[in-house]
Amino acid sequence: MLTWFPSPYPDELFYSVLCRYYLSSGIKEHYLVKKQLFGTKAGVKMATLYPNAAVHAVLSRLPEGVFDGHNVILRHTPFAYYTRMYPATEREALVNDLLQGRGKTPTHLWRTFPKEDYALRYCPLCIQEDTQIYGEPYYHVEHQIPLSSVCVRHKCRLKQIDVDNPRLALNNRFYPLGTVETDRETDMDVSPAELRVSELVREYWRLPASVSPPTCNNLYQTLLNSGYMTIVRQSGIAVDKNKLYAALCDYHGVEAVKRVLGENISGTMMKRLKTWEQLLPDRYIMIQAMLDLTTKAVFDPEPIRDKLKEKIGRMAEQGGFCTLRQVACSLGMKHYEVNAILRYYDMAPFWREVPAGKSQTARKGVLRCTVDEAELERIRQYSHELGYHCAGAFALDCVRYVMEQTELSNR
Ligand SMILES: [Zn+2]
Structure with missing residues (x-):
């Protein structure tokens, strides 16, 4: 049983809390502290972006009621971000699995997680501020989500701690932010697109646990409303994928778009975006930022x-x-x-269905109207513009129209 465990700071990453435990334990050997924290699960990976059995292992070694497991998963890991596009019931089931120690990272996330060169990140100004307020700096959850590159609070670029082979190192050892070497210089050269994307990442993470994509897709509809519509014979209306890709490149820069969407938008990808089957929020956020659409509108059950x-x-x-x-x-x-x-x-x-070819109806009887040349010219002009093959067919259709309307109103 753990007799002491640090209280998480606001938005503090779970791994960061473990690092502070390590620091205050006074023990140098990392594996000994891991044993204290995780017991039999001492081999657990403790710095993954998606939470795993480490949360349950620690919580089960604390006196009951000390920590609310839900809160730890939702507020101290990026879980809520990675499951934002799931139906609420599925998200709840995933939380419960994690709380029982059965959590498994959804396979689609494995493939999208950053590879070897990705380590924990920090904001130089948050380090200063947190040290003033709490006496020590810590890792913030929202800074770790790879799509985000900017500290929304200070509008400066996030930096990454310098660790060799970070994935292995961070899972095995503790790197408290207060003890690793950090770059205190701030880089304020941030584009509006980068800032907007980072703001949206934070919003997606912070939305209440009950919020999931609604039945309608206002993001998709906004694309259609904003000039990205193309009309196809079979399916009617679709988003023009090439136009959208080009516009995203214009707004975010080619490299950023390639990183998140690949070389182009495939038909399958577009379909999955339309039906919310795309489960990673990154691509929605790239499109939403470009459209300048609010998160409230995207998750609003009321269709725009x-x-x-x-x-x-x-x-x-x-x-x-x-x-x-x-x-x-x-x-x-x-x-x-x-x-x-x-x-x-x-x-x-x-x-009105315009008859194809010359009108056949005039064969049995003749309807003659006498008009002057100028009016005849006007009638011919009109009939041509409306798609009739001759003025007679047009005139006859007009007569029928008036009679139909009269019959309708007499019913
Ligand atoms: Zn900051």
């Missing part, structure tokens, strides 16, 4: 406006005499695009 659907809905509601050519023209689209969109929205055509 679908501007195109509203526009077409208004046209359909307005009714009146109109043809596909007219609708396509006012939307700035091709005929097949308008048809694809209607299928996508599951809406019925609301325009």
